Amino acid sequence: MAYLKKSPWLLHYDASSCNGCDIEVLACLTPLYDVERFGIINTGNPKHADVFVITGGINEMNRQVVKNIYAQIPDPKVVVAVGVCATSGGVFRECYNIAGGVDQVIPVDVYVPGCAARPESIIDGIVTALGILEEKRTKMKEQEGSA
Amino acid sequence: MTSIIAAIAYLVLAPLVGGLISGIDRKITARMQGRVGPPILQPFYDVAKLFEKEDVTVTPSQNTFILSYLVFMALTGALFFAGEDLLLVIFAFTLAHVFIVLGAYAAFSPYSYIGAERELISLMAYEPMIILTAVGFYLVTGSFYVGDIAASQAPAILYLPGVFVGFLTILTIKLRKSPFDISTSHHAHQELVKGLTTEFSGATLGKIEIAHWYETVVLLGIVYLFFGFNPLLALVAIAVTYVLEIFIDNTFSRMKWQTTLKSGWGAAAILGFLNLVVLYYFYLGV
Numbered sequence: 474m475a476y477l478k479k480s481p482w483l484l485h486y487d488a489s490s491c492n493g494c495d496i497e498v499l500a501c502l503t504p505l506y507d508v509e510r511f512g513i514i515n516t517g518n519p520k521h522a523d524v525f526v527i528t529g530g531i532n533e534m535n536r537q538v539v540k541n542i543y544a545q546i547p548d549p550k551v552v553v554a555v556g557v558c559a560t561s562g563g564v565f566r567e568c569y570n571i572a573g574g575v576d577q578v579i580p581v582d583v584y585v586p587g588c589a590a591r592p593e594s595i596i597d598g599i600v601t602a603l604g605i606l607e608e609k610r611t612k613m614k615e616q617e618g619s620a
Numbered sequence: 621m622t623s624i625i626a627a628i629a630y631l632v633l634a635p636l637v638g639g640l641i642s643g644i645d646r647k648i649t650a651r652m653q654g655r656v657g658p659p660i661l662q663p664f665y666d667v668a669k670l671f672e673k674e675d676v677t678v679t680p681s682q683n684t685f686i687l688s689y690l691v692f693m694a695l696t697g698a699l700f701f702a703g704e705d706l707l708l709v710i711f712a713f714t715l716a717h718v719f720i721v722l723g724a725y726a727a728f729s730p731y732s733y734i735g736a737e738r739e740l741i742s743l744m745a746y747e748p749m750i751i752l753t754a755v756g757f758y759l760v761t762g763s764f765y766v767g768d769i770a771a772s773q774a775p776a777i778l779y780l781p782g783v784f785v786g787f788l789t790i791l792t793i794k795l796r797k798s799p800f801d802i803s804t805s806h807h808a809h810q811e812l813v814k815g816l817t818t819e820f821s822g823a824t825l826g827k828i829e830i831a832h833w834y835e836t837v838v839l840l841g842i843v844y845l846f847f848g849f850n851p852l853l854a855l856v857a858i859a860v861t862y863v864l865e866i867f868i869d870n871t872f873s874r875m876k877w878q879t880t881l882k883s884g885w886g887a888a889a890i891l892g893f894l895n896l897v898v899l900y901y902f903y904l905g906v
Contacts, residue, residue, distance in 0.1 A: 476668035477672055504654040507656050509656075516814065517814065520676060520818065520820070521821060547675075
């Protein structure tokens with residue numbers, strides 16, 4: 474059954490964002506957008522998370538951190554890169570300390586553009602991610618069945 | 621025979637009732653905050669999802685401890701609804717919590733360690749009051765058996781107002797509501813990552829959730845005992861009590877663990893104990 478889509482728990486990580494996208498991510502939780510009506514909860518714990526939301530480009534200091542958090546999230550999981558910095562590095566792309574977008578370190582499933590990304594597009598990105606999450610679960614189940 | 625049927629009915633129905641209460645809780649909470657809120661069935665979706673996730677276990681023993689937590693919590697409620705000895709119910713209840721603390725300790729992690737320590741503190745904070753509640757029922761009805769207490773026509777609430785308010789205080793601790801949600805909390809609250817439950821994921825976390833539903837029903841069952849002389853009034857009292865807990869949760873921020881300890885023991889020493897002293901000297905029981 475597709476309960477995963479009805480109860481996605483988010484983990485939000487700020488890689489090296491200017492805080493613009495972070496504020497927009499948090500805006501999704503406010504009464505105006507209220508993502509909890511879709512069962513979405515912002516957890517602070519990777520072990521409880523299903524969707525990994527990253528804002529900002531990856532720098533050399535947190536490359537390992539992002540990998541570590543990603544590894545701690547139980548399967549099936551999806552990664553959503555929010556904002557132009559997270560998708561490609563944005564204006565910081567050429568900086569000496571920036572590795573680039575999130576996809577330089579871990580596989581990204583959904584790219585949400587914008588500077589800063591609007592709450593509407595963040596919610597849209599997460600809803601898209603839920604479809605991918607469901608696909609991954611089906612795949613995981615098939616593998617379990619064949620193994 | 622009826623007691624066995626009641627126990628089985630509890631084992632089957634309590635998760636449904638507890639889950640629904642939790643769903644209504646989240647909806648009312650959302651409305652209090654001016655949000656739409658999740659569907660009423662959201663807690664069931666959450667638990668069903670947790671059972672779909674990958675099993676990530678840090679130490680194998682933690683799963684045994686959490687299973688024991690669930691089993692003993694179900695046993696607590698089964699004993700309660702079978703009308704058994706209230707003291708035995710309280711012992712099984714405490715034992716269940718010892719298991720979840722052991723589970724958190726087994727999972728070598730600083731977050732779950734602090735969560736476990738805080739859970740022990742809250743255990744210490746509510747235990748005296750819950751035992752005084754049982755003693756209060758004994759003084760009023762002359763029996764420790766839940767069946768006798770529930771059937772008693774003595775209006776327990778009129779004799780035990782202090783004990784009742786004291787019990788409401790520890791109910792806030794037990795339901796993991798602010799200001800006493802020090803070890804772990806519900807909804808989107810975060811504290812010490814997730815405290816006690818940090819290292820549990822997937823099906824194990826699902827079991828903790830189900831155990832909490834069982835627990836909620838037992839605790840509200842104790843509220844019923846105060847109004848056992850009039851079942852209808854009792855149900856209204858349970859509803860009012862729970863909405864009051866949600867209101868408290870949304871009004872207060874989380875406080876330090878010292879506040880939990882002081883409130884729990886303060887309630888027991890002042891409200892509970894004084895109530896019992898007055899009762900003991902002026903009323904000799906039925």
